[in-house]
Amino acid sequence: MKHYSSEKWADYSRGTTGKREASQMKRHLEAGCKKCRQASEMWFAVQKLAQKEASYKPPENAVRVAKSYFAASRLEDKPSVVTQIARLIFDSLRQPQLEGVRSASAAPRHYVYQAGSVLVDVWLERASSSIPLSLTGQVLEKSKASQVVMDMDVRLHMGDAEIASTKTNQFGEFHLEIPHSAGSDVQLTFGAEPRIAVLIPMGLIGDTPDTETY
Ligand SMILES: [Zn+2]
Structure with a gap:
């Protein structure tokens, strides 16, 4: 079938x-x-x-998305680097909170991005506010039988500067750290041409979790 x-x-x-x-x-x-x-x-x-x-929140969302796209367009400005911006298709914080779970800050944040047949899984975790944000991820190619994308360049950008880089391992996985000083302007890019750009909505990572009291 x-x-x-x-x-x-x-x-x-x-x-x-x-x-x-x-x-x-x-x-x-x-x-x-x-x-x-x-x-x-x-x-x-x-x-x-x-x-x-x-x-729920059109204005905040619109602003966040617009900012991210402006940041990514700067990557595109550089000649000879063709960039495809991946769409954010899943965000764990956008899921309804479980009953009794009041703080989302301790749980890793999970994003899934898609660019064509490439899926990028990103997990962000901060153990404490004084240490770098741990970023782990996986790149999958849906059109490949194994779905694994190994040995692919992964670059971390802050604004216009590349601040770290690595390659995916045999499972398509990668690990990077985002410095404590990182602002709201963080992108990952993958591969050569066309590079795939993934925009990390950092503004929401450090958000104070809901502290509803009854
Ligand atoms: Zn089927």
């Missing part, structure tokens, strides 16, 4: 799949494929969250 990729289901959930393919995909779900059903449900959930988020 032919299955559909996660990327296909992401498009399907956004309603951007062509009519003909969409009806084929619908039939595939109706035929009872568990694997694709799961993928489809996951993407519909992500889509729902994204819409919810948009209706």
Whole structure:
């Protein structure tokens, strides 16, 4: 049986799949494929969250996104570096908080970005405010059978400056540290041309968690 990729289901959930393919995909779900059903449900959930988020806080979001895109466009200004900006498709802090969980600050923040068939997973963790932010991630290529992207250049940028770099390991994983002094303007870029740029919304990392009292 032919299955559909996660990327296909992401498009399907956004309603951007062509009519003909969409009806084929619908039939595939109706035929009872568990694997694709799961993928489809996951993407519909992500889509729902994204819409919810948009209706909750449009101004803050708009400002944050605009700022990030301006920062990334500076990377594009450099001649001979073609940059593709990855879309943020999942953000753990945008998930509904579990009952009784009041502080999100101790938990790692999880982002998923997509650029074409490349998915970038990013986990950010800060043990205390005085040490660098630990950034671990993984690069996956959905169109490859193994999905692993090894030996890919990963660069960390602050504003116009490159401040650290590494390569993905045999599992497509990488680790970097973001200095304590990093402001709101942090990007990762991957590979050569076209580079894939991932914008880290740092402004939200240090946010005071909800401290509701009853
Ligand atoms: Zn399937």
